[in-house]
Amino acid sequence: MKVAVLDIKGKETGREVELSDAVFAIEPNNHAVYLDVKQYLAHQRQGTHKSKERAEIAGSTRKIKKQKGTGTARAGSIKSPVFRGGGRIFGPRPKDYKQKLNKNLKRLARKSAFSIKAKDSAIVVVEDFNFEAPKTKEFVNVLKSLGLEGKKSLIVLGDRNNNVYLSSRNLKGSEVITSSELSTYKILNAGSVVLLEGALEGIETNLTNK
Template identity: 40%
Template sequence: MEIPVYNKQGEKIDRIQLDEKKFGAPIRTTLLRDVVIMYEANMRQGTASTKTKAEVAGGGKKPWVQKHTGRARAGSIRSPLWKGGGVAFGPKPRDYSYTVPKKAKKSALYSAVALRARDNELIVVDTIQFDIPKTKQMMDTLRVLGIYGESCLIVIPQKDENVWKSARNIPCVKVMTSSALNAYEILKPKKILLTRDALEKIQ
């Protein structure tokens, strides 16, 4: 699979070949689904909490005698059946995070990149560098590449403060390094903008 390489002016200057062993395999949608669910589960706060009958204040006294009132039996005003009572089987704080094997994560990343490349949603540029942080320069670059106004992930080979600061005020644009990349981040936005060096690091 070959992908065109553009410069910051939007001109096609080269083509880059994706590793056929990694990106040429059939796209594993089931694996992608499993990995995305894992990343979403790991992001959950898990702080939802309710009080049980034992934890709600009050309810120590029996509301009325057991027999001879003609009413249903009641042992506490904090029963889950009563208004203001505890919650039966409600949520408690818990850790939802889990992991999948490293090979599965890597395979899912390759499948995600191949999927975006197949759908023409992956754009490779020769380089993205700015002398000073300038949002307008980043907006102009996205505009000439035809992706301004869409959700976009910019992937660079290493941390670059100028690139990050230039993109942080643009809505729906996120900057990541290639080492932090995963299948979830690749599948989330509409467009992926990779530098040539970042793509080579992934390969």
């Protein structure tokens, strides 16, 4: 599929690029997308949750009242979960939430995500650009020109560019990443995906090579 290349002012440059059908025009595999997004979200969890159980509470272990004759239930240590300040029954413990997926499935998921965006006409190709210094105002002007101001957008660079990255860091709805940092979740979470020309070769190479 052919897509017109825009400049940072949102105007057509008169050039077109050919997007690989093997990446941007496949039949989306929804289950692969589901598994990859599920893995991404699971990996965002730290798994450091912890509460103290009965054996970990600091307190006396003496029997707090006699076994019989009180008219109430039997009670042993004050650290019992039935008392205020006692341990928690089956409380959360540290856990590793990482999940494993094979590379081919992850590639299929990302190609499916790109194909979904391409079908919705939510992929924009822009010629490579740079700023002389980090300036949020300049980055906002680029978003305005592309009609993306105030919208969720994902800008994909070919290589790390600190000036562009730092210019976007204060903007809540826009994210700048390199082609090697792409994930299915980030592609689908963005309203529009802006691909710089320099990123296209890396994307197609990473997603088609086995």
